[in-house]
Amino acid sequence: MPSSPDLRIITKAARLYYEERLTQTEIAGKLGISQVAVSRLLKRAEEYGIVRTTVISPPGAFAELEGLLEQRFGLSQMVIAEAARDTEEAVLSAIGSAAAQLVESTIKSGEVIGISSWSASLLSMVDQMHPVRKIQKCTVVQLLGGIGNPSAEKHANHLASRLARLVNGDARFLPAPGIVGSAGAARILSQDPYVRETLELFDQITLALVGIGSLEPSALVASSGNSFSSEELAIVRKNGVVGDICLRFYDANGREVKEPFGNRVIGIDLERLSRIRTTIGIAGGKRKFAAIVAGLRGKWINTLVTDQYTADRLAKHSAKEQRFASSSKVA
Helix, strand or coil, X not given: CCCHHHHHHHHHHHHHXXXXXXXXXXXXXXXXXXXXXXXXXXXXXXXXXXXXXXXXXXXXCCHHHHHHHHHHHCCCEEXXXXXXXXXXXXXXXXXXXXXXXXXXXXXXXXXXXXECCCCHHHXXXXXXXXXXXXXXXXXXXXXXXXXXXXXXXXXXXXXXXXXXXXXXXXXXXXXXXXXXXXXXXXXXXXXXXXXXXXXXXXXXXXXXXXXXXXXCCCHHHHHCCCCCCHHHHHHHHHCCXXXXXXXXXXXXXXXXXXXXXXXXXXXXXXXXXXCCCEEEEECCCHHHHHHHHHHHHCCCCXXXXXXXXXXXXXXXXXXXXXXXXXXXXXX
């Protein structure tokens, strides 16, 4: 039998074809793969006994829960990884592996891939990816500045460089800090020829890979030189901030909060990010739950890779909100 990530995508394709009655062409578009690949997945589903009179989900796959959350949050795709425990370390390993398999199986030649920096989830993903041999002419674009602090620059360069090697592509770096001291400084740096050259690639991105941050920073973010002062954190909390994507902050309803950092960030903005064909958010765990829920509400991503514990919390949270909305209408 193949590994759990392979079983997951085989089961997904089978469910879409046999239960939701999608054509192979429609499935190919939904999963971001070729029609030939869909046909191969369906054949393997029969070989492994997944398809009989109904679709049988193998151990480690969460196809039914994935479909439920896709519907409730309007996602193009939901990928649930099986974590050994509900701990940050176990979750990071699981979602990194699942995200690696997702990217390996869906990426195409000529893809322009945007990747954020300072993300433990993304580091876990690239460290678990295998080289994708059959594609070429890909470009990997750094979505957020990462220079200044040596540790931050090391992580940012590692993410973009390693991903580029894995997909046989070229890396385009954003040679600027992720956040600067003033809006004026950000405008000046954005006019630098090398910075501007990378910023202009943002509109060409077809696949974005981003982490989701919470107000409680991870050990990686804390060591990157990107920690904020207590006064600044007090301001964002007062403004209702619960999370960020690429240092673009948002509140519990998913609405962007631009004060006090919005005009000081050198990187992609949320509106542009949300227009990308496939934007994959990779995040899980208790610490990030509020940020993940709000990010989904804002529709800043259209694909989520998370763990089964977080997925279960999302399902329960969504059901609770639906019950509350129904009772409010009756009242």
